[in-house]
Amino acid sequence: MTQTLDLGPRVELVSMDPHFHDITIALYSPGSDGQPAYLVHTYSSIPGADERLARLRQTMQTLGGMEAIGEGLLHFPCGHAHPLAARRVFLDSCKLKPEPPAEAQPLNVFDKKSNGTITVASLGNGLYEARPADDAQGTERRVATIARGLMRLGEMEEVDGQPNQTRFSCSQEHDDLIGLLLVRAPNVRAAMREAEDMASRGVLAAPSAQE
Amino acid sequence: MTASMTSRQRVLAALKREPVDRTPLCNPTSVATVELMDLVNAPFPEANRNPELMARLAATGYTELGFDTIMPVFTIIQESSALGCKIQWEQKDNWPTVRMNEPIWREPDDIKVPADLCTHPDTTCVTEAIKILRKEYGDEVAIVGKTMGPWSQGYHCFGVEPFLLMSLDDPGKTKLCLDRMKEITIQFGQAQIDAGADALCLPDHATGDLVSGEYYQRYLRDMHIEFAERLSVPIILHICGRTVDRMEYIAQTGMAAFHFDSKNAPQESMDIVKDRISLVGNINNPETLFSKGPEAVNTEVTRNLEAGVQLVGPECAIPLQTSIENLKEISRTVRTWHRDQASN
Numbered sequence: 001m002t003q004t005l006d007l008g009p010r011v012e013l014v015s016m017d018p019h020f021h022d023i024t025i026a027l028y029s030p031g032s033d034g035q036p037a038y039l040v041h042t043y044s045s046i047p048g049a050d051e052r053l054a055r056l057r058q059t060m061q062t063l064g065g066m067e068a069i070g071e072g073l074l075h076f077p078c079g080h081a082h083p084l085a086a087r088r089v090f091l092d093s094c095k096l097k098p099e100p101p102a103e104a105q106p107l108n109v110f111d112k113k114s115n116g117t118i119t120v121a122s123l124g125n126g127l128y129e130a131r132p133a134d135d136a137q138g139t140e141r142r143v144a145t146i147a148r149g150l151m152r153l154g155e156m157e158e159v160d161g162q163p164n165q166t167r168f169s170c171s172q173e174h175d176d177l178i179g180l181l182l183v184r185a186p187n188v189r190a191a192m193r194e195a196e197d198m199a200s201r202g203v204l205a206a207p208s209a210q211e
Numbered sequence: 212m213t214a215s216m217t218s219r220q221r222v223l224a225a226l227k228r229e230p231v232d233r234t235p236l237c238n239p240t241s242v243a244t245v246e247l248m249d250l251v252n253a254p255f256p257e258a259n260r261n262p263e264l265m266a267r268l269a270a271t272g273y274t275e276l277g278f279d280t281i282m283p284v285f286t287i288i289q290e291s292s293a294l295g296c297k298i299q300w301e302q303k304d305n306w307p308t309v310r311m312n313e314p315i316w317r318e319p320d321d322i323k324v325p326a327d328l329c330t331h332p333d334t335t336c337v338t339e340a341i342k343i344l345r346k347e348y349g350d351e352v353a354i355v356g357k358t359m360g361p362w363s364q365g366y367h368c369f370g371v372e373p374f375l376l377m378s379l380d381d382p383g384k385t386k387l388c389l390d391r392m393k394e395i396t397i398q399f400g401q402a403q404i405d406a407g408a409d410a411l412c413l414p415d416h417a418t419g420d421l422v423s424g425e426y427y428q429r430y431l432r433d434m435h436i437e438f439a440e441r442l443s444v445p446i447i448l449h450i451c452g453r454t455v456d457r458m459e460y461i462a463q464t465g466m467a468a469f470h471f472d473s474k475n476a477p478q479e480s481m482d483i484v485k486d487r488i489s490l491v492g493n494i495n496n497p498e499t500l501f502s503k504g505p506e507a508v509n510t511e512v513t514r515n516l517e518a519g520v521q522l523v524g525p526e527c528a529i530p531l532q533t534s535i536e537n538l539k540e541i542s543r544t545v546r547t548w549h550r551d552q553a554s555n
Contacts, residue, residue, distance in 0.1 A: 002274065004539070010535075013532050013534075016303055045252070202304050203496070204306045204530070206420075206452070207309075
């Protein structure tokens with residue numbers, strides 16, 4: 001009798017939770033009644049692990065605008081999978097300390113490169129536009145970069161002739177999710193590098209390839 | 212088709228190229244993952260240094276993933292630690308490594324096999340884990356140990372670059388070093404046999420990227436013949452990388468099996484070794500098991516089954532973050548493939 005479960009495809013993994021005894025936490029996509037849904041899971045039976053997962057689910061709802069749909073499952077209210085965005089919500093939620101409870105991120109970000117603030121406005125139907133904040137100078141060229149960053153992080157779509165705009169394929173608003181993605185949008189490369197570094201850990205190299 | 216066999220019978224028969232009821236799933240190297248560590252509360256690095264944890268984690272390959280083998284020696288550094296190499300034990304999510312930039316030997320006369328090689332805590336951990344597994348699982352599953360070959364020991368104890376340069380500059384000295392280091396392989400291997408191992412994996416990293424087939428023939432083939440003669444259980448040689456240029460020599464060693472890398476196509480490899488040595492592997496780790504999904508795993512496993520590879524499993528120690536779903540797919544594919552073959 002095996003103890004491992006059939007949880008569907010694994011979407012993302014945090015090998016060592018920095019906030020709870022280094023347990024491994026994974027995000028699975030079990031598919032609930034044909035609807036895209038996500039399950040946060042650990043095989044650890046350390047006392048307190050269930051509470052840690054409950055807090056993590058709450059953080060994902062707050063930061064990513066996800067909803068609990070019972071049996072520990074989460075989904076986006078639009079009913080679409082948005083798998084890259086879900087991964088980002090999971091990874092960033094795992095990084096946060098359990099206390100104090102997380103708060104949704106604002107729709108603006110300070111951009112170090114332009115030394116100014118960039119905001120993102122919802123234009124409705126899942127369409128978002130990056131703009132320089134009213135009082136910021138020199139951020140004009142960076143807004144397109146921010147919009148591209150959102151596209152890559154959230155698997156959003158390009159808008160023809162509008163480099164500062166991007167939209168969700170579901171045509172639904174995801175303000176909380178945009179707030180979360182916006183934190184990393186100015187430096188997507190760093191986010192990608194971090195993901196690559198995580199992926200390369202735990203891969204055994206032959207002695208000839210080790211340092 | 213033979214009557215239903217136990218996992219142990221199946222593995223031992225396949226290592227001798229005798230009939231089996233289905234292709235055995237064999238992991239001559241680690242199938243430990245961070246999720247399995249949590250499942251049985253046996254995380255790295257402790258599971259490499261505590262025999263109970265080592266046995267418990269290793270057993271999940273059989274109990275959870277459906278392999279026909281249990282292989283408790285996750286790392287390649289247990290005996291190197293006993294030899295005095297500096298070890299970086301790392302954390303749960305990474306492999307321990309030898310600090311090869313701080314070599315412990317420079318000359319053949321430096322090579323000393325310590326009296327406590329097989330009683331050192333990091334080698335005893337392995338033998339004790341094998342005893343625990345033997346006691347718990349009896350004869351139902353094949354227990355595979357691991358003893359590193361002298362070429363790998365050379366990298367660990369002399370450093371990769373110094374050892375390779377020595378092999379270029381002074382073949383006689385290199386052969387002397389290998390000859391002295393082979394006793395480490397024999398002693399640690401024998402200790403595991405005495406503890407109850409059914410077979411031994413013998414990694415000797417004359418890898419395709421750094422060492423030619425001619426090198427293998429010149430430095431290692433005869434020594435590997437000697438290992439096959441002196442160690443009384445089936446030996447599974449493991450060499451990473453593209454190795455078709457040395458498979459002919461490997462097939463001459465008398466070893467039971469060669470654990471081969473996915474850089475070698477199953478059919479071309481089978482064509483070279485013919486019926487002289489069993490092949491085991493060769494499911495790709497970084498691209499397939501780690502990065503792709505069950506469909507890709509299924510395709511690779513099927514390719515090996517169709518080529519007649521005698522034992523199927525990952526090509527090397529799997530990445531610690533590999534998904535359980537992909538690992539279970541190896542077993543699922545093998546069983547389904549044989550069921551389909553039987554019904555056709």
